[in-house]
Amino acid sequence: MKKRSKNIESIYPLSPMQEGMLFHTLYSPESSAYFDQLSGTLHGELNTNAFEQAWQQVVNRHAVLRTLFIWEKGKKPVQVVRKNVKLPWTTHDWQHLTPAVRDERLELFLEEDRKKGFVLNQAPLMRCSLIQLSDNTHQFTLSLHHLLTDGWSTPILLKEVWSFYAALCQGQHLHLPPLRPYRDYIAWLQQQDKTAAEHFWKERLQSFTMPTALRVEKNTQSESENHPEQQVQLSVATTAQLQTFAKQHHVTLNTLVQGAWALLLSRYSGEPDVVFGVTVSGRAIDLDGIDTMLGMFINTLPMRVEVQPDTLLLPWLQQLHALHLEQEAYAYTPLVEIQQWSDVPAGIPLFNNILVFENYPEDTSENKPNNTLQISDFRVIDQTNYPLTVTAEPDAKFCIRIEYDNEVFDDTTITRLLGHVQTLLEGIVTHPQRRLSELPLLTKTEYQQVVVDWNNTKADYPLDMCLHQLFEAQVTQTPEAIAVVFEEQQLTYRELNSKANQIAYYLRRVGIARNQFVGILKERGIDFLAAMLGILKAGGAFLPIDPSYPNERVRYMVTDSQIQILITRRTLFDKLANDLEEGNYLRHLLCFDGEKGELGKIYQFYNGTALANEPKNNPTHVNESTDIAYMLYTSGSTGLPKGTMVRHNGAVNHIYAEFDELAFHQNTAFLQSAPSSSDISVWQFLAPLLIGGRTVIVDFETVCDSVKLFKIIKSQQATLIELVPVVMQGVLDQVAQWPPSERALPALEWAMVTGEAVSAPLVNQWLSTYPKIKLVNAYGPTEAADDICQAVFDKPLPKEQINVPIGKPLANLSIYVLEPQQQLLPIGVYGEICVAGVGVGAGYWRNEEKTRASFVNNPYADGPYSNVIYRTGDLGRWLPDGSLEFIGRLDHQVKIRGFRIELGEIEAALGQSPFVKENAVVVHEDESTGKQLVAFCVPEPEQVIDKTELRGFLTERLPDYMIPSAFVTLEAMPLTPNGKLDRRALSTLSVSHD
Structure with a gap:
């Protein structure tokens, strides 16, 4: 130790930057962070002895190049400058190698050199190598630790090397003026006022609580840790x-x-x-x-x-x-x-x-050795500790x-x-x-891609015709084919058309106006379908009202829509009549059952018996294809539902796009399983009727019973089903218990899943159960006539995949991913999914403010139907193949402890657990705990959810701030009448935080 102390010139503290680098180097000894490597090719006659001596003289001149670092537990680290060090210098002769082999070996040499690193308590923390490639060509490499110098120092260092080299080549002794030592800078640092700095930085960063994330997808393909470069x-x-x-x-x-x-x-x-x-x-x-x-x-x-x-x-x-x-x-x-x-x-x-x-x-002219020696391929490899x-x-x-x-x-x-x-x-x-x-x-290439190429969806459909006109044209072609089946009933195209015409004539007789809304308060069935068609034929627009809704909601819809005519059943209306407010617009009732009784004193009453006397021929057409076909009430952010209006041409475009996507034919049998209040129900009812197929209606009780639902699918030889994820999951769990012959569905061609986000495990479970039946993940808002894009899967997804793509735009639609000011966002970056095209509806009934906010001018318009963009409020992004990925609702983004969190991201990660069948994450808030994430989980059959294990499972996949503070096990998720997850119900459940 005494012998070594004779070679010590000085000892002083580290700068803050050096302390940080030292910590990271010691914490990650295998990392190449802060290892600097400068290399270049020297062309011309090189005096190798003079070159080596020049580098040694520079080391002798600068204390920082003779520095090592000492650290002990509990003490501040110090840097120690040695009086004398010998610069490690290696030489190699590669003249015998071919250029190709030489280049390959050079990359390997540089990589191995980086892997060697440095022993930080041994000086010098630098080394040089010189490789002879030919008589007048050498490859030079300088490696040093970033603890010693910064980038500013490099040109100073090189300038001195070439100065010493030139003098040595001429046999001269170079005298350079002394430089100020680095320890003076350390002394200056220690004199600075930290109080003023603390005040400044606290004020500058006040209320900033989370690092800014780029939010681009983590690469899961890499097998080794590298830090490549692009420029x-x-x-x-x-x-x-x-x-x-x-x-x-x-x-x-x-x-x-x-x-x-x-x-x-x-x-x-x-x-x-x-x-x-x-x-x-x-x-x-x-x-x-x-x-x-x-x-x-x-x-x-x-x-x-x-x-x-x-x-x-x-x-x-x-x-x-x-x-x-x-x-x-x-x-x-x-x-x-x-x-x-x-x-x-x-x-x-x-x-x-x-x-x-x-x-x-840097003065590049001064950093060249001389006129006879030139440098090429000069490069610097330096790696930071940041991603x-x-x-x-x-x-x-x-x-x-x-x-x-x-x-x-x-x-x-x-x-x-x-x-x-x-x-x-x-x-x-x-x-x-x-x-x-x-x-x-976006670059011009990317703009062309996301605006033009991926939205090149033009298709020639009968967009100048109304839904009922296309139905009537099909009646002419296949009048005796079965059009609709419900339980033990069925009607041919001719019979269904006649029934709809009688309703239309009744509506015309009571004075229905073009585009006037007519309510249908009735269970789904053949009469419901006939009412839909009859209203359209009369020139009106239908408004489905689900009889399972609470009276308060039904009352609001009847009053807000200002309907004057309601098609219903007497027993259903009797439950509602007393709750209707005075001042509503309702004047006419068409009840398929019962007598008018006391209702005749309040309303003009018409029943099924009288309806039978109406004409059965087609009434004259009064509508344009841009007229309103229907209105659906969807949940509103204010707590009151809002009426969404959809045009004929939008609905027609959706149906015809699906004809192409799903290869509809005259033997298509489509299961009508969605509630009448959902947008899915409209095309489930009508699509088969525009191509000669068959609509198979199943009631709500059957949809909720997996065994009954499966039997209907099989007995009716359904070729297409469309279910929400929870219903599809129920069917799959049920048939998993049966032998292959019993669960076979030989007629089924397509299975669609829609309504809410589908999990990758569900996709894979379907395809493992029915490998020959393609699964379609459909996505779309009511405001754009249902589906706007969809993805088809015929093979399982990779196990590590979390989110399931929602596919590419359907025909005659354009999709954009936008930020709030309607600027396009690039591939891989999350933003709001927005849609333009013929499917975009007419806005919200009697809600101009909300309509103006959600239906906006399209700055990227390129066609007659694309002037308006509908902002879905959904968060998604483009994937590199031109398909889209849905992550959740914008209003399901939450901030907890300053971190912005996508609830859908946590749900997708939970969905990968082999113990979790279904899950939902919500935010609970109270005065004692503030905002907390709560995960509700339904376990897989015969599985028990261990909260500790589940927390550990998520910890491997998500940052700490995204781990729920509580996990609650449920037997089943609460659902809305539409079969979707009822998040509001989850928010009201009492929770004990772990």
Whole structure:
């Protein structure tokens, strides 16, 4: 120890940045983070002895290059400078290798060199290698730990090496002026006022509680931890434009890059308040000679930026520049202390990506050895500890380079991201007067892809005809074919048409107006279908009212819709009559059963007996295809349902699109299983009737009984079924207990699942049970005439897949994924699913405010039906193959402890557990615990859910803040009358937090 102490020049503390690097290096010894590798090819006559001596003399001259690091538990680490060290130097002769083998071996050599790393308590933490490739060609590599120097130091170091080399080649002894030692900088740091810095950073980061996430899909294909790089170079012209723009508006190139990155983060994350890391040189301080010192001066700081969509670009950039200048006064502050002063919880980083602007004072002419020796293929490999590092390199061609962890990001995501940075930078100089929300993000290629190519859905359908006209045309073709079956009843096309015509004539006689709503308060059955068709034939629009609804809801629908005519059963209406408010518009009742009695004193009453006397021929047509065909009441955010109006041409387009997608034919037998109040029911009722097929109606009790439902599917030889996930799951669980011969469905061609998100295990269970029957995952809102896209699966999904795609746009529809200001979002980035095209409905009945908010002008319109976009309120994204992925409702996004959480993401992860059959995650809130995530789970048959195991299962897949605080086991999920999950019912259940 005494012998070693004679070789010690000085001992002093570490800078905050060095402390952070040391910690990460010790914490992840296998990582290549903070290992710097510079390599290049030297062409020309090289004096190898002089070259080696030049490097040794530079090491002798600079204390930082003779530094090692000592740390002991419980003590602050120190750096120790040795008086003398021998620079490790290796030489290799590869002249005998072919160029191809040489290149391959070089990459392997560099990789193995990085893997060696350094022993941090042994100096020097650098080494050199020289490989002779030919008489006048050498490959040189310098490896050193980032603890010693920063990027600013590199050109200073190289300049000195070449100066020493030139002198040695001429037999001269070079005398360079002494440089200020690095320990002076450490001393300066220790004198700074932390109180002022703490006040500044606390104020700057006040109320920021979560790191800004890019929210792009984690790469699950990578098998090894690598940090590859990609880059994009701007043209000389664009680079010049950026330089001119910055100079003209008194900002820096760095500000423009920071602005572009802040905009990208905001668009990707959906947040107007973003934070990312920035690396500062650390040399903008009052310390003489710091510009020419070697050492680790850089620091990484948080950059918080407000990205308000209506802000004008130019003033925003100037403000960003001012913020950066303001931060420089406190650029010495250790990041670990800034983190402690922030509101971000301990253990969670302030940011997950950093931006490096390389503005080194490099004079390339001075860094060349001499006129006879040239350098090519010069490259620097340096890896940070962050998942994503963006480096901006100003040159004649501005370069943006991204180094990324391929355990987090895949290559194609980074390629797209680089294109978006380039687009934003070009947009900044091209459109300086625009607002932030108006700057484009997508590249021209991606714009063409997501707006044009993936929405190239034009199809020739009879969109100028109404639903009932197409039905009448089919009646003419197949009058005696069976049109509808319900229990023991069935009607031919001719019989059904006659029954509908009689209802139409009755409605005409009582004065129905074109587009007038007529209510149908009745159980699903043949009479219900006839009423639908009769209302359309009369010129009106039907309004289904589910008799299972509470009287209060039925009363509201009758009153709000202002219907004057109601088709019902006497016994159903009697239950409602006393609850109807005075002032409602109801005047006429058509009851298929009973006598008028006392009702005749209040309403004009008509029954089935009288209806039989009406004509049976087709009435004259009065509608256009743009008229309203039906209105459905859907749940409203205010608690009151809202009436959604759908046009004939939208409904026709949906049905004909499905004809193509699902290969409908005259033997199609479609199971009508959906409640009458759902959009699914409309096309289930009508689609078979427009092509000569058969509608098979099953009542609610049958749908809820898996055995009865299966028997109907099989006995009626249904070729197409469409079920909500919980019903399909029930059928699969039931038939799993039967032998193959009993569960076989030889007539079934397609099985659709719709209504809410489907799990990957359900898809795989169906396809393992019925491998020859394709499963269709359909998605669409009532406001766009039901399905707008769907995915077909004929083979199981990968086990690791969580979300099930919802497919590609149906015919004559365009789908966009947008951010709140209607800017397009790129592939892989979550936003609101929006739809345009003929299917988009007429808005909400008597609710102009909601209609204006949800039905908006389409800036990407390209056809006669595409002028309006419907904003679904659903969260999704484009996948690389042009299909869409649904993740959940925008209003199911919650913030807990500052973290934005998608409940659907947690539910999808829970769905992967072999013990969980169904699940739902909701937020419970009370005064004592605040907001808490609660997971409700239905176990698989004969399984018991262990909460501890389930929590561990999720911990492997989700961050801590997404793990529910309570797990509740249920026998079955509560359902709405439509068969969908009743989240409100879950929210009312009492919960004991674990």
